[in-house]
Amino acid sequence: MPDLYRRPVILAIETSCDETSAAVMAGGHHVLSNVVATQFDVHAKYGGVVPELASRAHIENLDGVVQEALELAGIGRDRIDAIAVTSRPGLVGSLLIGVTAAKTLALAWGKPLLAVNHLHAHACSAAIDLDEPAVPWPAIALVVSGGHTSLMRVENPLDIRLLGCTIDDAAGEAFDKVANILNLGFPGGPVIQRTAERGNPAACDFPRTMLARDSLDFSFSGIKTAVLYHVHGPGKTAGGLEKLTPQDVADIAASFEAAVVDVLVAKTMLAVEQTATHTVMVGGGVAANQRLRNELAEACRRRNINLHLTPMRYCTDNGAMIAAMGTYLHEAGRFADLSIEPRATAME
Numbered sequence: 105m106p107d108l109y110r111r112p113v114i115l116a117i118e119t120s121c122d123e124t125s126a127a128v129m130a131g132g133h134h135v136l137s138n139v140v141a142t143q144f145d146v147h148a149k150y151g152g153v154v155p156e157l158a159s160r161a162h163i164e165n166l167d168g169v170v171q172e173a174l175e176l177a178g179i180g181r182d183r184i185d186a187i188a189v190t191s192r193p194g195l196v197g198s199l200l201i202g203v204t205a206a207k208t209l210a211l212a213w214g215k216p217l218l219a220v221n222h223l224h225a226h227a228c229s230a231a232i233d234l235d236e237p238a239v240p241w242p243a244i245a246l247v248v249s250g251g252h253t254s255l256m257r258v259e260n261p262l263d264i265r266l267l268g269c270t271i272d273d274a275a276g277e278a279f280d281k282v283a284n285i286l287n288l289g290f291p292g293g294p295v296i297q298r299t300a301e302r303g304n305p306a307a308c309d310f311p312r313t314m315l316a317r318d319s320l321d322f323s324f325s326g327i328k329t330a331v332l333y334h335v336h337g338p339g340k341t342a343g344g345l346e347k348l349t350p351q352d353v354a355d356i357a358a359s360f361e362a363a364v365v366d367v368l369v370a371k372t373m374l375a376v377e378q379t380a381t382h383t384v385m386v387g388g389g390v391a392a393n394q395r396l397r398n399e400l401a402e403a404c405r406r407r408n409i410n411l412h413l414t415p416m417r418y419c420t421d422n423g424a425m426i427a428a429m430g431t432y433l434h435e436a437g438r439f440a441d442l443s444i445e446p447r448a449t450a451m452e
């Protein structure tokens with residue numbers, strides 16, 4: 105293990121939503137540890153993330169998660185070069201826990217601080233395990249998560265331009281809401297995917313909202329409403345679920361998943377065409393979806409586009425992707441001030 109502790113060694117903290125995570129990464133590519141404490145149990149009965157409960161769970165979990173990340177990496181604070189933390193976007197109360205912890209460690213240990221944009225970290229997470237010469241940028245990045253659905257042009261990790269984003273629900277949010285409508289549990293993505301495997305994706309004709317012909321924005325609230333009315337009856341928001349057979353539910357899940365995936369793939373290919381880019385990177389929780397991974401692979405193969413899918417373990421929120429982005433900031437000398445504040449939005 106000659107260069108396992110190649111500099112910089114970054115301790116990263118991620119608390120933007122409902123996962124408390126800490127990771128240690130050396131030299132930008134060696135993930136020495138990546139500890140994720142999920143809060144599924146806390147939020148499951150509400151069918152979505154409850155911000156106050158998320159903040160409280162971060163407070164309870166963070167200390168242990170950071171300790172574990174250091175222990176698994178087998179290093180003490182003396183080997184850490186900098187502390188990276190997600191400072192935006194996300195739930196402000198949740199971000200605040202991570203940012204405060206990171207500032208405290210930076211001050212107490214005398215280490216520089218790095219403020220990471222969560223969306224940029226998802227956008228570049230497909231590169232976490234790649235060797236340096238194999239960097240995938242310039243690329244189009246599709247970030248599909250519970251809070252965001254965005255297309256970006258990545259010149260390099262420190263030069264990322266937003267091309268389009270959702271004007272209402274995020275793709276993952278739609279998965280979670282449809283799972284709720286079908287009473288399948290939370291989080292919706294994985295359970296919809298499992299249910300959809302037994303269903304017919306052509307059974308229901310759900311809308312594929314493309315907006316204007318050349319638009320790189322997304323809209324997923326229409327499909328959510330279409331599923332709602334399909335289950336309960338036109339204009340109704342309750343009743344009807346009991347009349348559906350397990351096969352009906354599987355068909356709805358499969359048709360919904362197919363419609364969302366069709367839109368994501370079509371818009372990504374449109375971004376590729378508009379910007380004459382030859383590489384696509386995909387990250388975020390919904391990037392774990394097998395149908396999306398397969399359809400993107402097929403679309404990119406047909407067009408001779410390089411595709412870098414984020415490894416499954418780095419799709420949902422994790423500290424490793426924050427450490428990777430922290431490494432780029434560190435190498436560029438872009439350190440943060442101890443006065444940084446968490447921000448809910450991606451941009452100023």
Ligand code: KG4
Pocket residue numbers: 121248249250251252275276277279280291292293294297388389390391392393394419420421
């Ligand atoms: O990136 P992430 O952990 O959190 C945010 O930054 O929002 O993404 C979580 C989202 C949830 O909406 C979850 O339902 C979705 O990712 N998700 C999936 C799958 N696994 C997680 N959606 C579709 N298919 C999956 N296999």
Ligand code: ZN
Pocket residue numbers: 222226249250388389420421
């Ligand atoms: Zn995320």
